[in-house]
Amino acid sequence: MWHKPRVMTAVSDLLFLAGAAALLVAAVVWGTPRLRLFPLHEIQVTHALQEVRQSDVEQSLSDVLRGNFFTVDIEALRRAVEQLPWVRRAEVWRKWPSRIEVRIEEHRAAAHWGDGPEQLVNTYGELFSAALSQDQQLPRLSGPVGSSSEVLRRYEEFAQILKPTGRLPAQMALSPRLAWLLKLEDGMLVELGREQAKAPIRMRLQRFVDYYPTLSNTRQGRPMAVDMRYPNGFALRFPASAAQEVKGKK
Template identity: 40%
Template sequence: MAEHQPAFGRNASTARPARATVEPRGLWHRPEWMNGIADALLLFASVALGYAAMRAALAMPLFGFREVVVVSPLSQVTSAQLEFAARSGLKGNFFSVSLDDARAAFEKLPWVRRAEVRRVWPATLEVKLEEHVAAAYWRAGDNGDTRLVNQQGEVFIAATNAHLPVFSGPEGSASQVLERYRDFASQLASISAVPAALNYSQRQAWQIRLEDGLVIELGRDQPNTPLGERLARFVSVWPQARTRLQAPATVADLRYPTGFAVQVAVAPSNKAKQ
């Protein structure tokens, strides 16, 4: 008899294939991720809405400036100029105004050297101004343009009828001319002479014109004969020398190492009588 082999499994041709279970992995099938994204979007929208609401509230006329207060005494800047600067420089309200723009608007005024501005709650802009203090008129080169020099040696543009000395020199030399003027004026004060004009040439030569019309030629500064030394020598002898002159002096030339020369006015010749 033929022996039958035991069957250990189904025949390959008749067995049904096994099916594997695959879990969904897309973003839309992750509830916890979707909830986190929704929360983030909601937070962003809330922040954006709050920011927009805040900006809208701050832009309301309720926070506009009610007054501009100048806390420094003024002698040159007028009320009309201040009003013009305030209208042109104050763009926005108490919260949105640019203090830099406001400061720049006030510093554009002719006599203002420096401006400081700050907010004062609830609706005030406080302004502190430093005015130029004119020390002299300034003429640079041959262009005929007349400006002013302040006490710091800075050139600025403004209008005045004040009695001031006249400086002239190359562009950028105003502070140097002012410093020399103060030195020369201090030395000349001992003989009651007042400089009316000081000229500094392109060749670095100095010339003083006094209020009585006398022109003092100092020339260039030299190591062996400094300007101050030459002027001091002139001051020490000029009162006596002036009394010996037969005519008014017009020019005193101090460019000599050990002395000075004087030019006097020539008396006009008498015209023949008709």
């Protein structure tokens, strides 16, 4: 055969035509979704969700779900899902032969933030905007821009110290001057002030816990506010003079 040029030419032509046909098929499969090859039939969330609904996921994807199994823009789908209020992070991938699977990490609300009804802090200390689907007794935290993670961390620390009192902070604020102010579940204000080298906030809050059982036995009755900013003591304020609100300002 190697000595027959006509046969070699015919074989070469056949191989060329076969290659061209293969390239044409590939171009049709990969570049022409309008032919509806390998269509997508299903969007599946891989696990149960608490706040995000399946219908919300499908609706968020409707505007970007274009193309077929091979050509759909997975990154665009992921960004669309992450725009939903309760979605912290999303992963999206193809599942042969016709399914898109979505894995969602939801925000877990740890506290309200600021004065707005829908500004929340998640368990990582990150801010997000969403409406609670059910009534939850969450504390209300506030502080300067960028302080949500630190304020949440301190809330958890202070709540642990306060356990012996049977009271948790219902509100907690960090002022622009970095002074801390608590409002307990029973309405009592606790002014902790700023961090001090000689009298750390933890030490001053522990002093409050130690004296808390005696605070209701004063001559004037139960105090409305306790000022713990002193290195070695504290001051009590009673209803007539305890008008300060938890606003994070000094």
